[in-house]
Every structure is written in structure tokens, then in C-alpha cells.
Amino acid sequence: MMHSPLISETLFQLGPLPIGKAVAVTWGLLALLAGGSWLLTRRLRLRPTRWQSLLELLVAVLDGQIRDTMQVSPAPYRALIGSLFLFILAANWAELIPGIEPPTASLETDAALALIVFVASIACGVASRGPAGYLRTFAEPSWVMIPLNIVEQLTRTFSLSVRLFGNIMSGVFVLGIALSLAGLLVPIPFMALDLLTGAIQAYIFSVLAMVFIGAAVKETAGTHPASKE
Amino acid sequence: MTLDWWSLGLQAVNVLILVWLLSRFLFRPVAQIVAERQSEAGRLLDEAAEAKAAAERVRAEAEAARAQLASRQDTALRAAEQEVAGVKARLLREAEEEVRQLHERAEQAQVARQQAALALVEERATRLALEIAARLLERLPDSVRLSAFIDGLLAGLDELPAAARQALGAESAALTLRVPRTPSAGELEACRQALARALGREPELKVAVDPGLIAGLELEGSNAVVRNSFRADLARLHRELSHESA
Amino acid sequence: MDNPIEIVSILGAALAVSFGALGPALAEGRAVAAAMDAIARQPEAAGTLSRTLFVGLAMIETMAIYCLVVAVLLLFANPFVH
Numbered sequence: 354m355m356h357s358p359l360i361s362e363t364l365f366q367l368g369p370l371p372i373g374k375a376v377a378v379t380w381g382l383l384a385l386l387a388g389g390s391w392l393l394t395r396r397l398r399l400r401p402t403r404w405q406s407l408l409e410l411l412v413a414v415l416d417g418q419i420r421d422t423m424q425v426s427p428a429p430y431r432a433l434i435g436s437l438f439l440f441i442l443a444a445n446w447a448e449l450i451p452g453i454e455p456p457t458a459s460l461e462t463d464a465a466l467a468l469i470v471f472v473a474s475i476a477c478g479v480a481s482r483g484p485a486g487y488l489r490t491f492a493e494p495s496w497v498m499i500p501l502n503i504v505e506q507l508t509r510t511f512s513l514s515v516r517l518f519g520n521i522m523s524g525v526f527v528l529g530i531a532l533s534l535a536g537l538l539v540p541i542p543f544m545a546l547d548l549l550t551g552a553i554q555a556y557i558f559s560v561l562a563m564v565f566i567g568a569a570v571k572e573t574a575g576t577h578p579a580s581k582e
Numbered sequence: 583m584t585l586d587w588w589s590l591g592l593q594a595v596n597v598l599i600l601v602w603l604l605s606r607f608l609f610r611p612v613a614q615i616v617a618e619r620q621s622e623a624g625r626l627l628d629e630a631a632e633a634k635a636a637a638e639r640v641r642a643e644a645e646a647a648r649a650q651l652a653s654r655q656d657t658a659l660r661a662a663e664q665e666v667a668g669v670k671a672r673l674l675r676e677a678e679e680e681v682r683q684l685h686e687r688a689e690q691a692q693v694a695r696q697q698a699a700l701a702l703v704e705e706r707a708t709r710l711a712l713e714i715a716a717r718l719l720e721r722l723p724d725s726v727r728l729s730a731f732i733d734g735l736l737a738g739l740d741e742l743p744a745a746a747r748q749a750l751g752a753e754s755a756a757l758t759l760r761v762p763r764t765p766s767a768g769e770l771e772a773c774r775q776a777l778a779r780a781l782g783r784e785p786e787l788k789v790a791v792d793p794g795l796i797a798g799l800e801l802e803g804s805n806a807v808v809r810n811s812f813r814a815d816l817a818r819l820h821r822e823l824s825h826e827s828a
Numbered sequence: 829m830d831n832p833i834e835i836v837s838i839l840g841a842a843l844a845v846s847f848g849a850l851g852p853a854l855a856e857g858r859a860v861a862a863a864m865d866a867i868a869r870q871p872e873a874a875g876t877l878s879r880t881l882f883v884g885l886a887m888i889e890t891m892a893i894y895c896l897v898v899a900v901l902l903l904f905a906n907p908f909v910h
Contacts, residue, residue, distance in 0.1 A: 370588055370592070371588055371589075372592075373586060373592075375589060375593065376589055376592045376593060379592075379596045379597075380596065382600075383596055383599065383603070386600060386603070386604060386608060387600065387603040387604065390603075390604060390608035394606075394608055394612060396614075397611055397612070397614075397615040399615070399618060399619050399622055400613075404667070405612075405615070407834045408608070408612045409612055409615070411617055412609060412612045412613055412616065427626075428613070428673045431609050431611070431613065432602075432604060432605030433601055433605075434745045435604065435608075435609055435704045436597075436600055436601040436604040436605065436609075436631065437597075437601075440600055442635055451676050453678060456593070459589070460585060461585060461586050461587075461589035462589075462590075462593045462594055464585065464590050464592075465593035465594075465596075465597060465874070466593075466597060467592035467595060468590075468594060469597055469598065470595055473685060491751065498695075502684075506742070512781040512894075515893075515894065515897060516890045516893060518897070519890070519893030519894065519896055519897045520886075520889075520890075520893055521898075522900070523893060523896050527846075534688040541726045552601075553882055553883075553886050554886065555881070556882075557883055560883060561777040570866075
């Protein structure tokens with residue numbers, strides 16, 4: 354019998370804190386991303402090198418996406434959205450390293466990410482409209498919608514986390530089954546599919562985070578088809 | 583199912599730390615460098631535009647200077663041409679004038695020379711004629727030289743206008759009678775009688791001898807003169823010849 | 829396997845996954861067909877269309893994933909089996 358994907362293993366105890374596998378891998382990814390970006394951005398010049406051009410392209414694409422989706426200036430949201438995307442992408446692709454399970458395949462990580470988006474959307478809404486203005490958006494288009502809007506806030510956060518969790522967990526699960534059936538070559542198509550799924554899910558998570566925050570900041574973002582998820 | 587809340591909290595903190603780190607080390611510097619490059623590019627574009635404008639200005643100035651130079655050159659050329667043309671015309675005019683003057687002077691000189699030569703020839707011819715006449719007259723008898731001219735003098739008196747003849751006749755003062763030689767008493771008497779007939783009274787005569795007359799008689803009053811002598815004839819002939827030759 | 833609840837749970841998990849796969853499969857087929865039609869009409873908009881298509885497919889697939897999660901819960905974290 355396979356072990357449950359819903360239970361996180363505890364690697365070791367740090368004081369009162371039980372450090373799970375996902376947390377440890379997250380630390381590793383964190384160090385990798387932060388160190389890599391520190392190394393790459395240490396010497397930025399006006400005449401860019403190849404790596405710097407790559408970074409600038411990344412930032413430009415990110416800015417374009419934020420502007421397209423949220424219809425606002427991208428500068429305040431760039432760090433949050435970009436970091437979410439990079440972290441989820443790196444976490445999803447960490448599956449390729451043997452013995453490492455992606456942190457996004459554990460429900461706690463996804464719940465934490467969704468929680469961050471939830472809090473960020475509220476914070477941005479309050480910051481841009483003021484507390485009363487933000488609360489008034491729950492009464493739109495009429496006060497009858499207030500309970501429905503509150504439920505929507507909660508369910509979309511829940512679905513955000515469960516979507517990411519289900520996709521990555523299913524990928525890991527299917528890969529484990531394929532590995533248990535035939536160790537060589539057979540898992541390769543599944544791994545390729547997981548890479549695609551991981552990239553798409555990272556993109557979708559970022560887009561949905563943008564949509565939620567944008568909906569809280571402005572009304573126009575509510576017309577996005579994914580916002581009624 | 584159970585959620586591991588410790589892990590959830592740790593992951594949330596981890597992700598927040600990651601957001602901060604990436605914003606600190608990745609997004610902010612890259613966005614900053616992009617903005618810097620954009621401002622730099624804008625500045626460079628501005629500078630390039632400025633430099634272009636300056637170059638355009640310099641070019642326009644050079645163009646204007648060249649045009650001015652060309653126009654000045656053109657003006658100078660035209661002025662020089664005009665001056666040359668003026669000088670040429672003036673020189674030509676002066677030369678023509680000089681030639682004309684020279685020509686005129688030469689013509690005058692030639693005419694004068696011709697006239698002088700002609701006058702000389704006429705003078706000689708007149709003198710020769712007078713000499714010939716004087717020689718020929720010397721062969722005539724002396725009486726002829728005087729009394730033969732009485733009729734001529736009377737004819738001359740007749741030709742005078744009647745008023746002049748009467749005035750001559752009525753003159754109280756003596757009339758001067760010029761003769762080539764001292765007349766004899768008979769000749770003088772003949773003259774006086776002839777004059778008395780012509781004038782109607784006997785005039786008082788004063789005789790003046792003038793060999794230059796060659797032959798003939800001349801009567802002079804205060805108002806009228808009657809010439810009837812070879813000298814007068816020769817002088818008239820001489821005048822007429824000169825007149826014809828001129 | 830003497831507990832009937834376990835047998836029912838397994839059956840429920842299988843049913844959830846199968847029916848959960850049915851609906852999203854049909855929906856994804858329709859979505860892809862519509863996207864192909866749109867790209868054939870407007871090839872210049874292929875980039876935007878395919879991006880939107882991928883996002884939509886992932887959204888639809890999420891329904892199947894929800895069913896999978898339910899099945900996994902039934903199998904591994906059944907609150908009625910101890």
C-alpha cells in the first residue's frame with residue numbers, strides 16, 4: 354500500500370517545531386532562488402549581459418501580464434506575483450530531482466500560498482478603497498449578494514489551494530504508480546506531462562492571484578472569465 | 583484528514599521571506615536598471631536630437647554664408663563688367679573725338695593751306711595783271727591816261743541815284759578830283775566843263791595827284807565817290823576773281 | 829475488507845473519479861474545438877487564444893482534480909474508518 358499523500362512526514366524536530374519534508378525543501382528552494390538572484394543581479398549594467406537580458410525579459414513579461422490582467426501599474430504587485438510564480442514553478446519542477454517531493458504537493462504549502470493571496474487581496478482592496486469602500490464591494494450589485502460574496506471569497510481561496518495541490522499531488526501520485534510498475538523509461542512521458550502541468554499551474558496560480566487582487570482593487574477585473582471560479 | 587498547522591505557518595513565513603528576498607534581490611534591481619536604461623536612452627535621444635539640431639543650424643549658417651559669398655562675388659563681377667564697359671565706351675568716345683578733331687584740324691589745315699596757296703597765286707596773278715596793265719598803259723600817250731576818262735566819269739555820275747547826284751552838285755565845299763599826273767590847264771578846263779554840264783553848275787575843284795591810279799579820274803564829295811580808274815577796275819576784277827575762287 | 833464502509837468508500841472513489849473525468853473530458857473537447865475554430869478564423873490571434881485556452885483547460889481540469897481529491901480523501905483519509 355502507498356503512503357497517503359495527505360500526510361506530511363516529519364523529518365526532524367527543531368525545538369517545538371516539527372520540520373516536515375516540504376518545509377525543508379522550501380528552505381532549499383528559498384536559498385536557491387534568493388542566492389541565484391543575488392548572484393545574477395550583483396552586477397547590473399546599462400549595457401546588459403546575456404543573463405541580465407534574460408532577467409529583464411522576465412520582468413518585462415511579468416509587467417506586461419500584470420498590466421494586461423489588472424489594468425493597473427505593475428510596480429506595487431510585481432514582487433508578490435513574480436515571487437509566487439517563481440516559487441511555484443521551482444517547487445513543481447523540483448519533482449525532477451530524485452528523492453525530493455515538491456512542496457506544492459503537500460496541502461499545507463498550497464494552503465499557505467492561498468492564504469497569502471487571500472490576505473493580500475484584502476490588504477490591497479483596503480489600501481486602494483479604504484476599509485469602508487472595500488466592505489461596500491461586498492454589497493454589489495445589491496445587498497442580497499453579501500453572503501454570496503463572502504462565501505465566494507472563502508471558496509475561491511480554498512479552490513485555489515486545492516487546485517494546485519490536486520494537480521501536483523496527482524502528478525506525483527501517477528509518477529509513483531508508474532515507477533512502481535516499471536522503473537525505466539516508462540515514467541518519462543509522465544514526467545514531461547508533470548513539467549507542463551507544473552508550469553501551467555504556476556501560471557494559473559499567478560493569474561488567479563492577479564485577478565483576485567485586481568478585483569479587490571478595481572471593478573474592471575471582475576469581468577475576467579476566471580474570476581467566477 | 584488533518585492539516586499540519588505548524589507546517590502551514592512555516593510555509594507561509596517561508597513564502598513571505600521569499601517574496602521579500604526576491605523583491606530585494608531580483609525585481610527591484612532589475613526594474614531599477616530597466617528604468618535607468620530607459621532614462622539614459624531618453625537622455626541620449628535628447629542629446630542626439632540636440633546635436634542634430636545644432637548640426638542643422640551650422641549647416642544652414644554655412645549655406646547662408648556661401649550664398650552671401652556667391653552673391654557678393656556676383657555683384658563684384660557685375661560691377662567690374664560695368665566699369666570695364668564704361669571705361670571702354672569712354673576710351674572709345676575719347677579716341678573717336680580725338681580722331682575727329684585731328685581729322686577736322688587736318689582738314690582745316692589743308693583748306694587753309696589751299697586758300698593760302700590760292701591767295702598767293704591770285705596775289706601774284708593780280709600783281710602780274712597790274713604790272714602788265716601798267717606796262718601796256720605806259721605805251722599810251724599821257725593825254726589818253728587822263729582826258730579819255732572824262733566820258734567814263736560822266737557815265738559814272740549818271741549811274742548815281744538822282745538824289746546823290748543833286749547832293750553832290752549842291753555841295754558847297756570843294757570836290758576832290760584825283761588824277762594820275764599833274765594835269766595841264768586845258769585838261770583841267772575840259773574836266774571842269776564836263777562836270778558843269780553833268781552837275782548843272784560849275785563846281786569848285788581841288789586837284790590831288792595820285793600815281794597809283796595808273797590812268798583815269800576819281801571824283802570825291804563828302805557823301806559820294808565816283809571811281810573811274812584802272813586801280814578801281816583792277817581792284818574790282820581782283821575782288822571778283824577772289825570771290826570766284828572762294 | 830470486512831468493513832462495509834471501506835467497500836462503499838472504494839466504490840465511491842471509483843465513481844467519483846470516473847464521473848469526474850467524464851464531464852471535464854467533454855468540456856475540454858468543446859473548448860479545444862472552439863479554440864481551433866477561432867484560430868482558423870483569426871490566425872493572427874493564435875497567441876492570445878492558445879494562452880487563454882490553456883488557462884481554461886486547466887480550469888476545467890480542476891473539476892476532475894477535485895474529484896480526484898475526493899477519491900483520495902475517501903481512500904486515505906476516510907473519517908469513518910478507523
